[in-house]
Amino acid sequence: MATKMAQYKGSAQYIVSDELRNSVNIAIALGKPLLIKGEPGTGKTMLAQSIAEALDKQLIIWNIKSTTKAQEGLYVYDTVQRLYDSQFQDHDVSNIKQYIKHGKLGEAFRSHDQVVLLIDEIDKADLEFPNDLLWELDQMSYYIPETKETITARTRPIVIITSNAEKELPDAFLRRCIFHYIAFPEPDEMERIIRVHHPNLDKRLLEQAMETFYMLRNLNNIQKKPSTSELIDWLQALVVGGISPSKIKQDMPFLGVLLKKNEDLDLLLNGLQAKTQNRSKPRSSMWGR
Amino acid sequence: MFTEFYYYLKNFGVPVSFNEWQDLMEALDQGMAGSSLTGFYYLCRALLVKTEAHYDRFDLAFASYFQDIEAVEGLPEKIWEWLNREVPPLEVTEAMRRNHQQLDIEEMKRMLAERLAEQTEQHHGGNRWVGTGGTSPFGHSGYHPGGIRIGGDTRSLYAVKVAGMRRFQEFRTDETLGVRQFQLALRKLRQFTTRLDGAREELDLEGTIDQTCQNAGRLELKWARPRVNSMKVMLLMDAGGSMWPYTRLCNQLFTAVHKSSHFKDLKVFYFHNCIYDWLYNDPSCSQRDYTDTEYILRTCDSNYRVIIVGDASMGYAELMRPGGIIDWDLDNDRAGIEWLRRLRQHFEYSVWLNPIPARYWDRMEGAFTIGAIRTVFPMEELTVEGLERSIRKLKSRSRAGEESKLVY
Ligand SMILES: Nc1ncnc2c1ncn2[C@@H]1O[C@H](COP(=O)(O)OP(=O)(O)O)[C@@H](O)[C@H]1O
Ligand SMILES: [Mg+2]
Numbered sequence: 001m002a003t004k005m006a007q008y009k010g011s012a013q014y015i016v017s018d019e020l021r022n023s024v025n026i027a028i029a030l031g032k033p034l035l036i037k038g039e040p041g042t043g044k045t046m047l048a049q050s051i052a053e054a055l056d057k058q059l060i061i062w063n064i065k066s067t068t069k070a071q072e073g074l075y076v077y078d079t080v081q082r083l084y085d086s087q088f089q090d091h092d093v094s095n096i097k098q099y100i101k102h103g104k105l106g107e108a109f110r111s112h113d114q115v116v117l118l119i120d121e122i123d124k125a126d127l128e129f130p131n132d133l134l135w136e137l138d139q140m141s142y143y144i145p146e147t148k149e150t151i152t153a154r155t156r157p158i159v160i161i162t163s164n165a166e167k168e169l170p171d172a173f174l175r176r177c178i179f180h181y182i183a184f185p186e187p188d189e190m191e192r193i194i195r196v197h198h199p200n201l202d203k204r205l206l207e208q209a210m211e212t213f214y215m216l217r218n219l220n221n222i223q224k225k226p227s228t229s230e231l232i233d234w235l236q237a238l239v240v241g242g243i244s245p246s247k248i249k250q251d252m253p254f255l256g257v258l259l260k261k262n263e264d265l266d267l268l269l270n271g272l273q274a275k276t277q278n279r280s281k282p283r284s285s286m287w288g289r
Numbered sequence: 290m291f292t293e294f295y296y297y298l299k300n301f302g303v304p305v306s307f308n309e310w311q312d313l314m315e316a317l318d319q320g321m322a323g324s325s326l327t328g329f330y331y332l333c334r335a336l337l338v339k340t341e342a343h344y345d346r347f348d349l350a351f352a353s354y355f356q357d358i359e360a361v362e363g364l365p366e367k368i369w370e371w372l373n374r375e376v377p378p379l380e381v382t383e384a385m386r387r388n389h390q391q392l393d394i395e396e397m398k399r400m401l402a403e404r405l406a407e408q409t410e411q412h413h414g415g416n417r418w419v420g421t422g423g424t425s426p427f428g429h430s431g432y433h434p435g436g437i438r439i440g441g442d443t444r445s446l447y448a449v450k451v452a453g454m455r456r457f458q459e460f461r462t463d464e465t466l467g468v469r470q471f472q473l474a475l476r477k478l479r480q481f482t483t484r485l486d487g488a489r490e491e492l493d494l495e496g497t498i499d500q501t502c503q504n505a506g507r508l509e510l511k512w513a514r515p516r517v518n519s520m521k522v523m524l525l526m527d528a529g530g531s532m533w534p535y536t537r538l539c540n541q542l543f544t545a546v547h548k549s550s551h552f553k554d555l556k557v558f559y560f561h562n563c564i565y566d567w568l569y570n571d572p573s574c575s576q577r578d579y580t581d582t583e584y585i586l587r588t589c590d591s592n593y594r595v596i597i598v599g600d601a602s603m604g605y606a607e608l609m610r611p612g613g614i615i616d617w618d619l620d621n622d623r624a625g626i627e628w629l630r631r632l633r634q635h636f637e638y639s640v641w642l643n644p645i646p647a648r649y650w651d652r653m654e655g656a657f658t659i660g661a662i663r664t665v666f667p668m669e670e671l672t673v674e675g676l677e678r679s680i681r682k683l684k685s686r687s688r689a690g691e692e693s694k695l696v697y
Binding site (some may be wrong): 019022023026027029030033037059079080083086087093167168171174175177178180181183223235 | 305308309312316319321328331332335336338339340341344369429470473502503506537
């Protein structure tokens with residue numbers, strides 16, 4: 001029954017919206033993987049940490065790279081090691097079990113207590129990757145033909161999967177997940193997030209910095225919008241640099257912390273310049289019939 | 290019946306499968322919506338919607354479904370049932386009790402029904418629930434005076450209100466996009482020279498090592514089929530002034546095309562508003578660095594997939610008259626439209642991507658030339674969905690101008 005399950009309520013270091021908390025609890029109750037999507041820096045990875053901490057469970061992290069194969073998450077049969085051993089004849093190579101190395105998924109399934117399994121940045125991998133995990137995530141078990149063993153989860157892990165939306169994920173995979181998109185925090189939520197990291201921040205400094213930050217995010221042609229973590233870093237820089245709040249909007253010090261792309265910096269500077277000059281109109285307004 | 294909601298979702302373009310719907314029914318039967326319509330909203334969304342691009346459609350469907358329900362009594366019986374389960378324990382403070390003492394259940398129901406009616410009217414007035422704050426005897430969320438449950442809670446309205454705010458409009462794929470999404474769409478533009486059942490003639494190194502190790506050292510060669518993409522692509526981009534507002538969009542497409550390393554050949558040329566006898570090699574459209582259109586027609590075979598990107602908006606003469614070219618120091622003895630027709634005739638697999646949203650095509654300054662060009666090339670919006678449609682068109686010969694009724 002839903003109410004008997006562990007309920008996630010957030011943790012001290014992590015600010016969670018009602019919506020997100022809701023989705024986490026739905027996923028836990030239904031025993032389905034929770035797929036979290038959102039811009040980089042919106043706290044996707046940290047969510048898994050927060051869940052593990054709040055529910056007092058071990059966190060197992062599987063970081064996905066472009067070369068990661070689904071099989072690695074289950075187990076690898078270290079045939080090369082076996083080959084070596086067979087050359088030196090000081091091991092019993094007929095015991096294949098010793099050459100089976102369990103991956104993160106395997107670790108999560110084999111754990112005695114329920115764990116939180118984070119499959120981080122699944123969109124980094126090949127397009128087929130999620131499909132290759134369908135069965136295992138559904139059944140929470142897999143078969144090792146080499147040893148004729150079946151590994152089955154003792155307790156279904158709480159599975160959190162994150163994606164930066166670099167790729168669309170296959171439909172069959174999506175159908176099995178609870179999906180949640182972390183919208184970029186509104187200023188009031190952002191303020192609460194900031195307070196977690198900088199509890200003693202000067203109120204005026206925060207105000208001015210936030211205004212500048214959201215202004216930059218709203219610029220039209222910006223390629224890489226600054227994220228939460230960049231705002232946190234920027235505030236740190238402003239404090240360490242002893243910048244006076246009144247200077248922030250006007251001078252925008254340490255702008256490189258917020259805008260990582262040179263094109264974006266150029267765009268901003270050009271934009272500021274254009275305000276003071278009178279640009280000629282683009283051609284579209286000069287058509288005559 | 291609540292099943293209707295399923296069809297609402299379908300109608301609003303949320304692809305819901307039967308499995309997901311079953312899951313939702315199960316979750317609801319388990320009482321997972323909690324006791325508020327808001328919980329109900331989030332539960333439905335978490336289970337039925339799998340991309341933020343469809344959040345907006347979901348909101349529209351949700352708002353529209355519940356908006357059609359006139360008063361609180363109109364809520365389908367089934368929903369009441371789901372929501373009435375597992376009421377959270379009451380925590381009644383003195384202040385709450387004082388607030389609600391004077392209202393009995395009937396009174397509460399009546400007031401709620403009134404509020405709902407108001408809400409609907411307001412919506413019909415065109416003001417989509419936004420900013421309907423205000424005070425209400427139901428406003429102490431979470432408190433269920435006298436045992437009235439969801440219905441006696443403003444949050445019930447709140448869910449519809451939230452849906453009506455359309456917070457996710459900007460995530461629609463028909464409106465936003467990124468390089469990766471373009472790239473993904475472009476990946477579908479492939480054509481392998483070998484059939485799937487071709488000969489295995491390429492050494493599969495990994496497979497060989499793997500198999501040899503499995504055999505504890507006895508060599509076993511593994512062979513794979515070579516897969517070569519034979520797709521050749523030509524990108525023609527408008528670099529004219531009226532394209533400025535779409536620079537970022539075009540850059541994204543440009544980057545995506547370039548990153549798509551799976552094409553056998555990629556050629557990129559630029560033009561200024563319309564195509565004439567020259568195509569420029571560089572976006573600055575410098576008159577010293579160009580290729581003759583004639584030369585391209587002669588040397589590039591008709592298997593090239595041609596993607597033209599431009600707003601197709603220009604002056605009448607620029608498209609229709611010899612000598613109409615916009616650059617004052619150049620002249621053209623054939624009208625732009627003639628060049629376009631020749632290109633289309635040669636490159637049968639071609640599309641025109643327009644960064645201007647399709648809904649403005651008949652209404653804006655360039656409507657005439659857009660219409661004329663649409664009779665030559667199939668035109669799509671430059672969005673992820675538009676690109677996907679184009680790619681389908683690029684795979685087979687498609688006719689232009691079906692959609693356009695323009696006669697000139
Ligand atoms: N809701 C939040 N509460 C607290 N800190 C947050 C929150 N969201 C983001 N952060 C901060 O931003 C940083 C980046 O978050 P992270 O989880 O790595 O983002 P993502 O995985 O989405 O790219 C975190 O280390 C944390 O400092
Ligand atoms: Mg992360």
